[in-house]
Amino acid sequence: MYLKQGPIMKKIIFSLALLTLLSCQEGRPHGNQYELPELTPNNYLIGNLNDNRSSYRVSFYDINIDFDIENKSIDGYVTIKAESIRDLNQLQIDLAEKLNINKITYENQELSFSREFDAVLIDFNYTIKKGNFFEFTVFYDGVPQNADNPPWAGGFTWSKDKDERDWIAISCEGEGARIWWPNKDHITAEGDSVRMKYTVPSNMVAVGNGKLRNVITNGDKSTYEWFVGNPINNYNISVQIGNYVAVQDTFIKDDTVHNMNHYVLDYNKELASNYFTQSKEVIRFYEKYFGDYQWYEDGYKLIEVPYLGMEHQSAVTYGNGFSIYNGIRSKSWPMYGVIDPLIIHETGHEWFGNSVTASDPTHIWIHEGLQVYSEAIYFEDKFDSYEVGIHYLNTLKNRIVNEIPIVGRENENHWALHGDTYMKGAWIMHTLRSVINNDKIWFSILKEFMTENAKGFANTNDFFKKVYDKTGEDYWYFAQQYFYSPNQPELEYYQSDEKFYYRWNNINDNFIMPLDLLVNGKELRVFPSKEYKSFKTSKHSQIEVMDWKFYVKPVLVNK
Numbered sequence: 383m384y385l386k387q388g389p390i391m392k393k394i395i396f397s398l399a400l401l402t403l404l405s406c407q408e409g410r411p412h413g414n415q416y417e418l419p420e421l422t423p424n425n426y427l428i429g430n431l432n433d434n435r436s437s438y439r440v441s442f443y444d445i446n447i448d449f450d451i452e453n454k455s456i457d458g459y460v461t462i463k464a465e466s467i468r469d470l471n472q473l474q475i476d477l478a479e480k481l482n483i484n485k486i487t488y489e490n491q492e493l494s495f496s497r498e499f500d501a502v503l504i505d506f507n508y509t510i511k512k513g514n515f516f517e518f519t520v521f522y523d524g525v526p527q528n529a530d531n532p533p534w535a536g537g538f539t540w541s542k543d544k545d546e547r548d549w550i551a552i553s554c555e556g557e558g559a560r561i562w563w564p565n566k567d568h569i570t571a572e573g574d575s576v577r578m579k580y581t582v583p584s585n586m587v588a589v590g591n592g593k594l595r596n597v598i599t600n601g602d603k604s605t606y607e608w609f610v611g612n613p614i615n616n617y618n619i620s621v622q623i624g625n626y627v628a629v630q631d632t633f634i635k636d637d638t639v640h641n642m643n644h645y646v647l648d649y650n651k652e653l654a655s656n657y658f659t660q661s662k663e664v665i666r667f668y669e670k671y672f673g674d675y676q677w678y679e680d681g682y683k684l685i686e687v688p689y690l691g692m693e694h695q696s697a698v699t700y701g702n703g704f705s706i707y708n709g710i711r712s713k714s715w716p717m718y719g720v721i722d723p724l725i726i727h728e729t730g731h732e733w734f735g736n737s738v739t740a741s742d743p744t745h746i747w748i749h750e751g752l753q754v755y756s757e758a759i760y761f762e763d764k765f766d767s768y769e770v771g772i773h774y775l776n777t778l779k780n781r782i783v784n785e786i787p788i789v790g791r792e793n794e795n796h797w798a799l800h801g802d803t804y805m806k807g808a809w810i811m812h813t814l815r816s817v818i819n820n821d822k823i824w825f826s827i828l829k830e831f832m833t834e835n836a837k838g839f840a841n842t843n844d845f846f847k848k849v850y851d852k853t854g855e856d857y858w859y860f861a862q863q864y865f866y867s868p869n870q871p872e873l874e875y876y877q878s879d880e881k882f883y884y885r886w887n888n889i890n891d892n893f894i895m896p897l898d899l900l901v902n903g904k905e906l907r908v909f910p911s912k913e914y915k916s917f918k919t920s921k922h923s924q925i926e927v928m929d930w931k932f933y934v935k936p937v938l939v940n941k
């Protein structure tokens with residue numbers, strides 16, 4: 383049953399890079415951006431794992447696409463190798479409605495299919511028994527959607543480089559990979575491996591994820607074959623086409639030398655070969671706190687693109703101008719002049735998002751909130767200063783709006799990529815660290831959550847299960863307040879004679895978070911409730927609510 387058509391899902395802001403939040407907000411259409419989107423029929427089909435999707439698992443995608451740059455069109459076929467989870471005689475794949483399907487074949491027969499919005503229901507002529515591997519091929523073509531504002535409103539970017547040569551890129555987080563190739567377009571449906579063959583004019587280079595296996599030139603066209611030997615989110619699969627050259631570097635870990643082959647436009651080779659070395663420091667930082675990089679066999683590379691950048695797995699795209707100070711994002715966010723904001727943010731997603739993926743996009747704070755939080759830890763580590771980490775978080779605080787919960791509804795293809803997912807998400811992690819008040823435990827929570835869920839999926843509940851395992855305390859009340867409600871706890875307080883009075887406002891009934899006050903320069907942990915509590919203190923005491931450690935709003939009242 384389809385639901386009634388709702389208003390078009392708002393162009394919410396598929397903001398991917400941290401500091402993109404500013405430009406993302408600048409680029410927003412008018413109206414209240416902070417309503418949870420209504421469920422549309424298309425998102426009903428794409429957002430949940432209905433019977434025709436849960437009945438099979440994708441093991442391998444073989445993507446073959448020929449690019450017609452002049453006409454901004456694509457012509458290709460994708461072979462999907464799958465394993466049946468139960469007996470099935472039909473299944474759903476997904477491909478944008480606007481692309482044509484020419485035929486679907488299975489064992490040399492053409493299969494019949496029907497289309498409903500972006501869903502394609504394929505009928506097999508007989509039952510495929512549970513546990514079988516089978517493969518079918520979708521032949522398709524068409525003009526894919528353009529990116530209105532990549533990467534937040536994604537699609538194809540058909541651009542020109544400085545020398546007026548074609549330069550093309552694709553980004554599709556939120557929109558889904560189905561806007562350019564057929565697949566099972568659910569966040570948990572990662573193939574075990576993917577081969578990509580991109581055919582482009584032979585004077586250009588097509589750069590994909592993973593390792594380059596082969597280039598075959600045939601007349602005025604060349605086919606670049608790329609391979610990813612690991613599970614990969616569909617939206618992370620991307621291609622960049624331009625006058626690229628490779629910038630080679632190496633990364634040494636445990637006496638093993640790993641190759642890094644970045645790709646930049648030919649005229650930026652020298653600039654990039656010096657600048658991109660900072661990615662190595664970034665990788666070492668993430669490995670220290672969050673476990674091993676998971677894609678050594680697929681490599682790590684940065685690829686220059688005509689938009690800001692995106693966390694495409696093992697092929698992080700970069701468009702911040704090769705400058706810590708003068709890049710587009712660097713200007714609004716110089717990050718203390720020590721690191722390129724795009725490189726640290728998008729590379730960090732190799733951990734948050736690419737390795738540990740939210741099991742539903744409504745839990746995408748696991749990608750973005752943890753990512754922004756990890757940047758505060760980076761500065762804390764880099765400067766060996768807890769205060770610098772707090773300073774970083776404080777600079778983000780005024781972007782929090784507290785209008786909708788960070789986690790919305792599951793199964794509705796709701797990519798919760800609004801500002802609070804980033805900034806408040808980071809502040810929630812910082813607050814939880816303060817509540818737990820034991821850094822050894824806190825950092826082991828983060829590292830174990832990342833390593834135990836590496837190359838896997840997790841949701842908000844999984845995170846708090848890990849917190850419970852490590853602390854013995856049930857912090858679900860904390861999750862309910864901070865992730866499932868938009869309300870920022872308020873500490874109402876006043877001092878009268880020799881007593882300090884305080885209580886919570888704007889909280890869930892079960893919210894029992896402790897809080898630290900600074901009383902005449904000394905930290906004091908209190909356990910506020912909805913009813914006033916008090917403690918004795920000397921007259922004219924200097925008391926501060928430590929809102930640099932806790933995401934709470936101090937409200938001084940006159941009594």
Ligand SMILES: [Zn+2]
Nearest residue numbers: 398399400750
């Ligand atoms: Zn991000």
